[in-house]
Amino acid sequence: xxxxxxxxxxxxxxxxxxxxxxxxxxxxxxxxxxxxxxxxxxxxxxxxxxxxxxxxxxxxxxxxxxxxxxxxxxxxxxxxxxxxxxxxxxxxxxxxxxxxxxxxxxxxxxxxxxxxxxxxxxxxxxxxxxxxxxxxxxxxxxxxxxxxxxxxxxxxxxxxxxxxxxxxxxxxxxxxxxxxxxxxxxxxxxxxxxxxxxxxxxxxxxxxxxxxxxxxxxxxxxxxxxxxxxxxxxxxxxxxxxxxxxxxxxxxxxxxxxxxxxxxxxxxxxxxxx
Numbered sequence: 001x002x003x004x005x006x007x008x009x010x011x012x013x014x015x016x017x018x019x020x021x022x023x024x025x026x027x028x029x030x031x032x033x034x035x036x037x038x039x040x041x042x043x044x045x046x047x048x049x050x051x052x053x054x055x056x057x058x059x060x061x062x063x064x065x066x067x068x069x070x071x072x073x074x075x076x077x078x079x080x081x082x083x084x085x086x087x088x089x090x091x092x093x094x095x096x097x098x099x100x101x102x103x104x105x106x107x108x109x110x111x112x113x114x115x116x117x118x119x120x121x122x123x124x125x126x127x128x129x130x131x132x133x134x135x136x137x138x139x140x141x142x143x144x145x146x147x148x149x150x151x152x153x154x155x156x157x158x159x160x161x162x163x164x165x166x167x168x169x170x171x172x173x174x175x176x177x178x179x180x181x182x183x184x185x186x187x188x189x190x191x192x193x194x195x196x197x198x199x200x201x202x203x204x205x206x207x208x209x210x211x212x213x214x215x216x217x218x219x220x221x222x223x224x225x226x227x228x229x230x231x232x233x234x235x236x237x238x239x240x241x242x243x244x245x246x247x248x249x250x251x252x253x254x255x256x257x258x259x260x261x262x263x264x265x266x267x268x269x270x271x272x273x274x
Contacts, residue, residue, distance in 0.1 A: 004031055005031070005050075006050045007025045007031065008050040009034045009056060010099075011035065012038060013060050013071070014061055015057070017225065020227040021054050027230060027256065027260050027263070028266065040079065047082050047085075050091070053086060055100075055102050055103060059098060066105075066124075067163040068100075068103075068105045071102045072106040076106055087218070090218065090273070091218070092147060092218050092219075093108065095108075095222075096224075097222075097224075101163065104119065104122065105119060107119050109213070110172075111214035112215070122166075123164055128199075132159055132164070133159070136156070137186070138154060138187060139187040145213065146217045147265060148213075150265050154187070155261075157224035157259055158229070159203075159224050159225070160228075161203070167205075173207060181213055182207065184209070184224070185210055186205065186209075186210050196208065210224055211224070226263065229258055230256070232256070
């Protein structure tokens with residue numbers, strides 16, 4: 001297998017982060033292709049030609065009937081078997097914001113007991129009752145098998161959503177925790193768990209959950225936008241951060257934003273597999 005994976009980034013019907021997501025993967029060393037959902041369904045674009053599938057952010061179908069619901073139904077009805085084959089082939093899937101909402105509606109997440117068809121978690125309306133557009137601090141689970149977050153501990157990323165509250169039954173929540181499938185949690189500025197405190201937890205997610213993966217760590221969904229932190233100047237406090245590095249003797253440092261690390265881990269995964 002080539003060490004430069006091919007990435008398919010879905011576009012169309014209200015999705016609006018496809019350019020940024022493709023750019024982020026290219027910065028990480030992948031070959032990214034943007035393609036309309038209709039082209040994938042029609043077979044004009046072959047899923048078999050790609051090693052990574054990216055469900056990006058936006059408002060697919062205007063979030064009618066709930067965020068990600070119509071997109072999930074359309075894909076499951078038309079290419080559901082192909083998506084399951086993609087997972088079974090050991091390839092990677094990432095869902096960001098609306099993409100995360102789509103993955104849980106498809107049942108590709110959390111994939112408990114290898115069942116990638118059953119919907120067992122939800123992303124629903126924020127407890128605060130309004131759309132949140134802010135930066136959050138994230139605590140990363142070091143015991144998670146998630147391919148995308150290997151060797152990462154904390155991260156700051158923006159969120160932009162009105163339906164980001166992670167909700168599920170208590171038994172499912174315990175299973176996710178026991179399996180190490182809780183990958184990202186909203187945190188306080190000092191890195192400790194937010195424990196539901198608003199606005200550090202911007203939506204009221206149970207257990208402060210901001211992202212989960214399947215048991216293999218190859219299917220990953222998160223509400224924050226890593227593609228939106230592709231350059232240091234994306235961060236609202238970037239001038240202060242650069243000055244701190246300079247005063248510490250580190251110079252201006254790398255201009256790449258910290259969010260790109262998630263995409264770099266995905267690319268690196270294909271250098272470590274046969």
